[in-house]
Amino acid sequence: MKARIVTLPGDGVGPEVLDAAVAVLEAVAERSGHSFEFEAQLIGGCAIDATGEPLPAATLEACKKADAVLLGAVGGPKWSDPQAKVRPEQGLLAIRAALGVYANLRPLQVHPALASLSPLKNEKLKHVDVLFVRELTGGAYFGAKTRTTDAATDECKYTVAEVERVTRRAFELARERRQHVTSVDKANVLETSRLWRSTVTRIAAEYPDVKLEHQLVDSMAMLLLTQPARYDVVVTENLFGDILTDEAAALAGSLGLLPSASLGEGKVGLYEPIHGSAPDIAGQGIANPLGAILSAALLLRHSLDLDVEATTIEAAVGHVLSNGPHSRDIGGKAGTAQIRDAVIAALDDVA
Amino acid sequence: MKARIVTLPGDGVGPEVLDAAVAVLEAVAERSGHSFEFEAQLIGGCAIDATGEPLPAATLEACKKADAVLLGAVGGPKWSDPQAKVRPEQGLLAIRAALGVYANLRPLQVHPALASLSPLKNEKLKHVDVLFVRELTGGAYFGAKTRTTDAATDECKYTVAEVERVTRRAFELARERRQHVTSVDKANVLETSRLWRSTVTRIAAEYPDVKLEHQLVDSMAMLLLTQPARYDVVVTENLFGDILTDEAAALAGSLGLLPSASLGEGKVGLYEPIHGSAPDIAGQGIANPLGAILSAALLLRHSLDLDVEATTIEAAVGHVLSNGPHSRDIGGKAGTAQIRDAVIAALDDVA
Ligand SMILES: CC(C)[C@H](C(=O)O)[C@@H](O)C(=O)O
Ligand SMILES: CC(C)[C@H](C(=O)O)[C@@H](O)C(=O)O
Numbered sequence: 001m002k003a004r005i006v007t008l009p010g011d012g013v014g015p016e017v018l019d020a021a022v023a024v025l026e027a028v029a030e031r032s033g034h035s036f037e038f039e040a041q042l043i044g045g046c047a048i049d050a051t052g053e054p055l056p057a058a059t060l061e062a063c064k065k066a067d068a069v070l071l072g073a074v075g076g077p078k079w080s081d082p083q084a085k086v087r088p089e090q091g092l093l094a095i096r097a098a099l100g101v102y103a104n105l106r107p108l109q110v111h112p113a114l115a116s117l118s119p120l121k122n123e124k125l126k127h128v129d130v131l132f133v134r135e136l137t138g139g140a141y142f143g144a145k146t147r148t149t150d151a152a153t154d155e156c157k158y159t160v161a162e163v164e165r166v167t168r169r170a171f172e173l174a175r176e177r178r179q180h181v182t183s184v185d186k187a188n189v190l191e192t193s194r195l196w197r198s199t200v201t202r203i204a205a206e207y208p209d210v211k212l213e214h215q216l217v218d219s220m221a222m223l224l225l226t227q228p229a230r231y232d233v234v235v236t237e238n239l240f241g242d243i244l245t246d247e248a249a250a251l252a253g254s255l256g257l258l259p260s261a262s263l264g265e266g267k268v269g270l271y272e273p274i275h276g277s278a279p280d281i282a283g284q285g286i287a288n289p290l291g292a293i294l295s296a297a298l299l300l301r302h303s304l305d306l307d308v309e310a311t312t313i314e315a316a317v318g319h320v321l322s323n324g325p326h327s328r329d330i331g332g333k334a335g336t337a338q339i340r341d342a343v344i345a346a347l348d349d350v351a
Numbered sequence: 352m353k354a355r356i357v358t359l360p361g362d363g364v365g366p367e368v369l370d371a372a373v374a375v376l377e378a379v380a381e382r383s384g385h386s387f388e389f390e391a392q393l394i395g396g397c398a399i400d401a402t403g404e405p406l407p408a409a410t411l412e413a414c415k416k417a418d419a420v421l422l423g424a425v426g427g428p429k430w431s432d433p434q435a436k437v438r439p440e441q442g443l444l445a446i447r448a449a450l451g452v453y454a455n456l457r458p459l460q461v462h463p464a465l466a467s468l469s470p471l472k473n474e475k476l477k478h479v480d481v482l483f484v485r486e487l488t489g490g491a492y493f494g495a496k497t498r499t500t501d502a503a504t505d506e507c508k509y510t511v512a513e514v515e516r517v518t519r520r521a522f523e524l525a526r527e528r529r530q531h532v533t534s535v536d537k538a539n540v541l542e543t544s545r546l547w548r549s550t551v552t553r554i555a556a557e558y559p560d561v562k563l564e565h566q567l568v569d570s571m572a573m574l575l576l577t578q579p580a581r582y583d584v585v586v587t588e589n590l591f592g593d594i595l596t597d598e599a600a601a602l603a604g605s606l607g608l609l610p611s612a613s614l615g616e617g618k619v620g621l622y623e624p625i626h627g628s629a630p631d632i633a634g635q636g637i638a639n640p641l642g643a644i645l646s647a648a649l650l651l652r653h654s655l656d657l658d659v660e661a662t663t664i665e666a667a668v669g670h671v672l673s674n675g676p677h678s679r680d681i682g683g684k685a686g687t688a689q690i691r692d693a694v695i696a697a698l699d700d701v702a
Contacts, residue, residue, distance in 0.1 A: 075539075080546050082538035119475045119576045140507065145542035151510040152546035156491065159502040186590070187433035188426075188440045191496035194433050195503035218593045219516045221572070222601035225470045239537070242569045243594055250573035 002035045003304050006066040008095075009060065010261070011045040011079075011088060011286035012277025014072020020289030020340035021070060021296040024316075027344045028300070028309050031351070032323040043095065044074025044088035044277075060098055068303035069099070069270045073277035097137050101262035101270045102162065103153030103169040105298070106115060108247045110252050111321045117330055118253030127229040130248060131177065133170040134145070134241025136262055138162045139192070141238045158192045158237065163199040169263070170235035171207040179210045180232035184220045184240055195235060217244070224248055249274055256288030257317070258330040259295035261302050269303040271295040285335045288327040290317055293343055316346035353386045354655050357417040359394040362430075362439060363628025364638035365423020371640030371691035372421060372647040375667075377693045379651070379660050382702070389419070393441035394446065395425025395628075400666075405442030411449055414519065418655035420450070420621045421647060424628035444626035448488050450512070452613035452621045453513065454520040455487040456649070457596045461603050462672045468681055471576070474633040475591045478580040482528065486523040486590025487613055489513045490543070492589045509588065514550040520614070522558040523568030525595060530561045532581035535571045535591055547588060568595070573601055600625055607639030607680040610646035612653050620654040622646040636686045641668055644694055667697035 007022060020037055030034045043058040048054050048090035054074075054271040063069045081087075108130045115122050137157075167183075174181045183200040185193035196213055204212040215223065217240045223230070224247055236244060249255050255275050262270040271290025276351035281287055296350055301310035320342045324333025327339055334342070355399070355514075358373060360366035374387055392410040399405050405425075414420045415699045418648045425439040432438075466473050494506035511630075534551040536544035538562045548565055555563040566574065568591045574581070577599055587595060600606050606626050613621040624642025632638055645668055652661035671693045677683025678690055 052639075081387060082548055093540070101507045113564040118470060120470050141540055143504070147542050147546065149511070153494070153506055153508045154541045154543050155504055155506050157502060157504045160500070161455065186593075188438065189444070189492055189590075190505045191498050192501040192505050195498065197433055218597040219599035221594045222606070225576075225598065225601040238542075240594075241539075243572045246569040247572035247576065250576040255573070277504060319594055 001056045001304065002037070003067040003290060004037045004065070005041065005299070006062045006069045007038055007040045008069060009040060009077045010043050010074040011149065012071040012073055012279045012282040013243060014074070014277055016282070016285065016287050016336050017071060017273060017289040017292035018071040018072040019020040020336055021292035023340050024293050024313060024343055025296050027347055030062065030311060032309055032348060034306070043071065043246050045076050045079040045093045047091060048079060048086055048088065052086070054088055055084060055094040059323050060095065062100060063095065063268065066268060068268060068299045069095070070292070070299060071270060072292065073273070073275065075277050076279040076282070078263040093141060095270065096262060097142060098264065099268055099270055100137065100264035102135060103166050103263045104134040104241065105173070105261045105295040106132040106134065106258065108132065108248050108252055111254075111318065113321045114246070114252070114254045114330055118151070118251060118344065120228070120251050124228055128139055128252070129230070130231045131173060131233050131249065132241060133166060133173065133233060133235040134245060134311070135162065135166045135237045136143060139238035156190070156192050156239070158195055160195065164203055166254040167200045167203040167235060170233050171203065171210050174210045174233040175207065180213070180216055181210055182213045182220070182231055182234045184215050184217050184234060184236035184244065186217050192237070200235070218245060221247060245274065251315065254330055256327065257290035257294060259298050260293055261295070261298040264304055267303055269299065271299040284336060286328055287336050288329045289336050289339055312347060312351055315350035316343045319346040352655065352657070353388070354418040355390065355416070356650070357413045357418060357420045358389055358391045359422040360391060361394050361423040361425040362396040362427045363424055363630045363633040365425070365628055367636065367638050367687050368624060368640040368643035369421060369423040372643035372686055374691050375644050375664060375694055376647050378698055379664060380552040382698060383658070383660055385636045387680070394422065396427050396430040398442055399430060399437055399439065399472060403437070403539035405437060405439055406445040406449075411446065414446065414450060414619065417619060419619060420446070421643075421650055422621060422623040423643065424624070424626065426628050427630040427633070444492060446621065447613060448493060450619055450621055451488065451615035451617065453486060453488040454614045455485040455592065456524070456612045456614065457483040457485065457609065457625060459483065459599050459603055459609065462669065464672045465605045465681055469602060471579070471602050475579055478588050480601070481579070481582045482524060483584040483592060483599065484524065484583045484584060485596060486513065486517045486588045507541070507590070508545050509546055511546065511550050514547050515554055516553045518554040518586060521584050522554065522561050524556065525561045525584040529583040531564070532561055532686065533564045533566055533571070533582055533585045535566050535568050535585060536604045537568050538565070538569060541582065543588070558601070569593070571595060572584045572598060576602060596625065605681055607678065608641035608645060610642055610649050612646070612649040614653055615696045618654055620650065632662035637679055637689060638679045638687050640687050642692055644668060663698060663702055664694070666701035667694045670697040670701055
């Protein structure tokens with residue numbers, strides 16, 4: 001097949017990890033006779049520097065025409081004044097909204113070779129296999145904001161339709177997994193959470209084969225630590241998802257290798273590692289590219305329907321995790337290029 | 352000294368743990384010649400059953416006249432429909448607001464005898480000694496809410512004055528500890544967080560002896576797991592504090608023994624264990640009363656200026672943790688009364 005992929009390297013280590021992911025995609029294309037065309041565009045801090053805008057119109061246009069978008073990371077100390085009018089993160093929020101990618105999938109598993117890196121005791125990690133489905137285009141992230149000298153407000157808003165579509169996505173995904181959905185809210189305090197809970201409960205009736213459980217966000221922050229293996233699909237609103245997925249990433253002990261896929265109704269998906277721009281190590285060629293490479297695998301699966309190729313990349317990454325080389329963040333010494341080459345070499349071993 | 356303490360046993364295990372805490376306070380009073388007068392009032396589900404209101408006027412009146420308020424827990428399956436008009440949690444939110452207790456202090460330490468209960472590896476727990484200062488009377492908990500058939504909203508609002516007072520409290524507390532404050536917000540997305548951050552930064556200048564660090568809430572959810580010993584005082588807004596303190600409680604592995612103190616400008620403080628009403632074990636006499644007993648110690652320290660007596664209770668609890676008996680939640684077999692008696696007996700050992 002032919003596919004057009006827009007890359008948004010962004011800031012910090014973004015360009016480095018994206019280079020590696022593109023190289024892996026090219027190696028896969030070569031091996032399986034596909035043809036991927038890549039087009040790089042600006043987003044975030046580098047876009048602000050070049051154009052004054054965190055999401056230039058040309059970037060958005062290219063993304064809308066593409067089959068999929070692969071993003072590195074945005075932000076860095078150069079643009080980090082939270083009071084500034086124009087900030088790199090605005091580019092990220094704007095592209096999510098413009099592409100309508102309301103469901104952010106963050107799968108979490110702990111590779112046996114990495115269990116020792118987790119702050120959690122090993123027995124807690126056994127069988128951890130969670131798929132977070134974070135609502136990505138609603139809530140306080142996109143609500144009305146006000147600011148005076150004396151006060152500020154953020155409005156968190158959810159419509160029933162917004163909750164329905166992300167809930168359906170979560171239940172569809174649960175059907176192909178262990179048939180269990182945990183919906184997280186703060187229904188004892190928030191009105192949006194009460195709407196969330198009643199909508200999720202109603203949609204769940206369409207999926208009698210899937211079990212639904214509700215948890216309050218504060219309890220869930222605990223349960224992720226005490227019973228992480230209990231969860232299958234976890235669906236929640238934007239801000240709670242932001243917090244809980246980072247907590248979950250930390251418990252896996254391996255932030256650098258976690259991918260994400262953001263999906264909407266259309267076919268254009270947005271794929272990005274969940275790590276940030278890591279300005280402290282940018283430009284040194286030592287960033288772990290596995291989060292970006294696994295995001296590229298999700299891209300193949302969800303936007304291009306290339307499930308076999310996606311699984312091949314995931315198996316190659318598993319092979320590298322089992323046999324090395326390892327990057328510094330997971331206790332090794334290998335640089336970005338070395339990991340990239342090892343994954344590409346492993347494509348043949350696992351095929 | 353003479354003091355009037357209103358007790359609000361509430362629901363579930365609330366009455367059981369509060370009985371134990373009151374017995375310890377009475378034992379302390381006897382030993383040190385103080386006289387504490389206790390008056391029990393209704394709150395939460397039991398108040399709804401008796402009066403139709405989660406916070407009856409008589410309760411509020413008694414609390415306002417008291418020197419301090421000791422609360423058990425509210426809520427339970429009987430009143431758990433989140434769509435109900437009247438809910439037990441409303442009583443809790445209403446009493447916090449009515450008493451103006453804007454600073455919720457949640458100290459977290461891991462007793463060596465309990466390190467094995469934590470989901471975290473032991474080396475991560477060494478030297479964990481964090482004091483959370485959660486803003487308790489603002490934010491989305493108390494903002495305007497709307498609900499139609501199609502949509503719902505919650506407004507998160509903070510005034511500069513609200514942020515200033517809780518920030519000052521955090522810095523004052525840090526002065527008596529390790530002179531380090533971590534302020535947690537989501538300033539890359541929320542307007543209230545940008546107001547929070549600029550206000551905290553400005554107030555910090557009044558405390559040149561205390562170091563200030565800002566963290567985003569998602570990063571903080573990670574850092575609590577990976578570097579828990581790094582934090583001294585952590586100050587944050589209401590909802591972030593709800594989530595992060597529960598995460599922190601879970602990492603300590605011992606929810607049943609964590610206390611909290613909610614303080615305002617006046618002298619009346621509200622003291623409560625951070626555990627909930629635990630309906631599954633209510634009425635069996637097996638709840639761990641140490642969270643309530645340690646909350647009583649905070650009451651002595653913060654509302655009655657009885658620091659020596661507070662420290663004596665804390666030492667007695669430490670003695671029981673070191674030597675047993677232990678309740679079921681921490682791997683023992685002792686019931687509530689046995690733990691209560693052991694703490695009271697230990698008051699003499701540690702005095
Ligand atoms: C950079 C920031 C705006 C973003 C978010 O909060 O969504 C990030 O934390 C994430 O989770 O992708
Ligand atoms: C019961 C609930 C309303 C409450 C809160 O969210 O504040 C509780 O979780 C707490 O932390 O004290």
